[in-house]
Structures are given as structure tokens and as C-alpha cells.
Amino acid sequence: MTLSDSFSQLDDAALVRLAVRDERAFEVLVNRHAAGVHRLAASTVGSGAADDVVQEVFIAVHRGLKGFRGDAQFGTWLHRITLNACYKALQARQNIPFEGAPEPCAPHxxxxxxxxxxxxxxxxxxxxxxxxxxxxxxxxxxxxxxxxxxxxxxxxxxxxxxxxxxxxxxxxxxxxxxxxxxxx
The missing domain is CATH 1.10.10.10 (Winged helix-like DNA-binding domain superfamily/Winged helix DNA-binding domain)
Structure with a gap:
């Protein structure tokens, strides 16, 4: 069992404490929550902008980990950050003229x-x-x-x-x- 495998066995609270100093723990958090963050972002800002929102969310999470006190669950904090990033993206979109339909996904x-x-x-x-x-x-x-x-x-x-x-x-x-x- 590798160190990354042992990280994946930890709950979010333990990973958050470790992720402040260990990028591998942060990577496990990202892998664990990225799909859910993407679904929420895609439903709010559309699939074309969701990837950018997800990136912004995890940058904000990484920056905010040291200040995360754990008063709320990590998932609650993550959803709030995601919604804030979505609203920021929607606000930015209102100031940019529409340039066509969102980029389509590669279909199977x-x-x-x-x-x-x-x-x-x-x-x-x-x-x-x-x-x-x-x-x-x-x-x-x-x-x-x-x-x-x-x-x-x-x-x-x-x-x-x-x-x-x-x-x-x-x-x-x-x-x-x-x-x-x-x-x-």
C-alpha cells in the first residue's frame, strides 16, 4: 500500500489537516470532490464554463486551507466556495457579449x-x-x-x-x- 493509498482511506477532516503541508493529501481531496464540484458548476454556469469554475474553486480551497477552522464540514465549505465561484463566473459573463453556443463535449x-x-x-x-x-x-x-x-x-x-x-x-x-x- 502506497502513501497515497493510505491518504485515500482518511476522512475529509484528516485530509484537510494534512493538506496544509502535504500536496498528496490535497490531491486526494481534489480527486474525491472534483466530480461533484463539476456537476454543481455545470448546472449553474453551463458545461462550457464549468472546468474554469472547478479550477478556480480548488485554487481558492488550496489558498484557504490554512484558514479553514473546521467549524463546518469540509463539504459544506467546498459547496459554498463552489457557489461563490459560479456566481462570480455568471457576473463576469454578464459583462461579456455572447459569442455563440458553449463548446460541445466529445460525444461517444x-x-x-x-x-x-x-x-x-x-x-x-x-x-x-x-x-x-x-x-x-x-x-x-x-x-x-x-x-x-x-x-x-x-x-x-x-x-x-x-x-x-x-x-x-x-x-x-x-x-x-x-x-x-x-x-x-
Whole structure:
């Protein structure tokens, strides 16, 4: 068993403590959480900008590790950093003129990939119609898979408020997708 393998057996809290001085521990954190960060970023800013957001997130995490006190779970802190990076990217995009569609992903099956990309684009467009608080709560629940209490910790909202935002957001998404010709 290598040292990297032994790092992968540690929980996030232990890895965070080690990652302050050991890049291998940080690498394990990145590998463990990158896919989830990417899913959340892609749902918020679109797949074309998600890679840049993920990079910004882990740069911010690396810089902030020394100051991370552990008052919240690492995952909660990471989701907050991810959402902040997404909002920063969306703000920057508003100041830049639209230059065409996002760069497509390399498809394995062109027909299926095209249909999936269309559905993802419609869902991303639908998410953008939600008020920011609802979009954030729905994304954290449906894309990141956080439970209501974790979403409350990330957003700083009361548990009942989180449930209400998710319920209202789901209803609005269902209506938007139905009007767009998709069966939710």
C-alpha cells in the first residue's frame, strides 16, 4: 500500500489537516470532490464554463486551507466556495457579449449525446429562470445530493426555508420544462 493509498482511506477532516503541508493529501481531496464540484458548476454556469469554475474553486480551497477552522464540514465549505465561484463566473459573463453556443463535449454516441446535451441545456436554461435562492437550493439538492440540513448549513437559511425553496423551485422547473415540451 502506497502513501497515497493510505491518504485515500482518511476522512475529509484528516485530509484537510494534512493538506496544509502535504500536496498528496490535497490531491486526494481534489480527486474525491472534483466530480461533484463539476456537476454543481455545470448546472449553474453551463458545461462550457464549468472546468474554469472547478479550477478556480480548488485554487481558492488550496489558498484557504490554512484558514479553514473546521467549524463546518469540509463539504459544506467546498459547496459554498463552489457557489461563490459560479456566481462570480455568471457576473463576469454578464459583462461579456455572447459569442455563440458553449463548446460541445466529445460525444461517444452522437445521437444520444446530442439529445442529452439538449436536455442538459434546457434544464440549465430552466434553472437560470429560478430566483437565485431557489436555484441554489435545488442545485445543491438535485445535483450535489446534499440533504436539507446540509443545504441549510451551506446557505445559512433555516431548514423550513430550504424545504420551501426546493419545493417552489421544483414546481417552477416542472412548469417551465412542460412549457418547453419536455415531460418532467
Amino acid at each position: 454516441n452522437p445521437v444520444n449525446s446530442s439529445e442529452q446535451a439538449d436536455i442538459r441545456d434546457r434544464l440549465a436554461a430552466a434553472l437560470q429562470t429560478l430566483p437565485p435562492e431557489q436555484r441554489e437550493a435545488v442545485s445543491l439538492r438535485e445535483i450535489s445530493g446534499l440533504d436539507y440540513a446540509e443545504i441549510a448549513a451551506v446557505t445559512g437559511a433555516e431548514l423550513g426555508t430550504v424545504k420551501s425553496r426546493i419545493n417552489r423551485g421544483r414546481a417552477a422547473l416542472r412548469e417551465w420544462l412542460t412549457q418547453a415540451g419536455l415531460k418532467p
